[in-house]
Amino acid sequence: MPSVRLNRLRKTFGHLVAVRDVSVEFEEGAMTSVLGPSGCGKTTTLNLIAGFVEPDEGTIYFGDRPIADLARGIAVPPNHRNLGMVFQSYALWPHLTIGENVAYGLKMRRVSRAERDSAVMESLRTVKLETHVDCYPHQLSGGQQQRVAFARALAYSPAILLFDEPLSNLDAHLREEMRFEIKEIHRKIGITAIYVTHDQAEAMVLSDRIVVMEAGRVRQVGSPRELYEQPAGMFVASFIGKTNLLPAQLLEREEGWGVVRLDGRTEVLRCRCSINADDNARGYLSVRPEGIHLQPLDSAARDAGLTSRVCASTYLGNLHEYRVTWNEHTVLDVQQAGGKELKVGELVALDIDPSRACFVMEERVPSPMS
Secondary structure: OOOEEEEEEEEEEOOEEEEEEEEEEEOOOOEEEEEOOOOOOHHHHHHHHHOOOOOOEEEEEEOOEEEEEHHHOEEOOHHHOOEEEEOOOOOOOOOOOHHHHHHHHHHHOOOOHHHHHHHHHHHHHHOOOHHHOOOOHHHOOHHHHHHHHHHHHHOOOOOEEEEEOOOOOOOHHHHHHHHHHHHHHHHHHOOEEEEEEOOHHHHHHHOOEEEEEEOOEEEEEEOHHHHHHOOOOHHHHHHOOOOEEEEEEEEEEEOOEEEEEEOOOOOEEEEEEOOOOOOOOEEEEEEOHHHEEEEEOOHHHOOOOEEEEEEEEEEOOOOEEEEEEEEOOEEEEEEEOOOOOOOOOOEEEEEEOHHHEEEEOOOOOOOOOO
């Protein structure tokens, strides 16, 4: 299975720059998500890989094979790229059986009837729908129809599999189920897969690596853990999960760790440090809600350490969610498992876990017209 390599890829629509100088490699055999908000360029990037649109600049390689390179006049058509694609809509023919839907691409490739039937049953077994081969789409649930679309994409053994937000039409419970099914199927087949989504949880569950995009640019590439624990900047910190952002100055840094002073405080705090942070830079301390520990403040210790006051409390069964006042302009979100429930209005001692806090720089967002 080949890797997919993009080098300085750029695509504009009129004055709008949809993809700007994107360079990234989707590793061979890995499931990589392209994650970002609506309008960030992720679907355009997928369409460039698929060949549905052509780049204005840059190159696309599948392994060592050039697929798109305007400067050299290379533009391999979509039907010669050996791709499988799973769309947001199931795109199943309602008048065809499940078996006939899965066989459609093979039939267009003039695969023999015997080979076709064998490939269809193998694909349906992979998605656990072999007993539904003679059913029609309207007889299946939404989740089952999406699995049929997955089986159709797998039937002709593509080298690369593309997903364009395939779960967005399913309800929350089905989406959660399908995440794990897709992950398990990918683990078995080991195909190079690129999965476009705006859902952070979906990307975290499914992916070996995540490419985070904003305003047509790649902001960071890494494993789910790397992005969560050591975001490269404010956008990634706030987009991947919940976080609290506190203005701060980086005093010193060494091997991924730093020491910061929060604005308006005299204390210094140890934390992780983003890879692009500069010495003595101003930025923000990104603190995850589970990285803050609260406990009732003993009257004898009210002058010690960081203090705050509980302004909201929500019981969620496995944890408590609190909002605490940091200063007159800032409220912190805190998630805490176990322990005695804290009351609204209670004064608390606040402790920040260095491994759940990271100093990040503020980033300039480019104009979509430049």
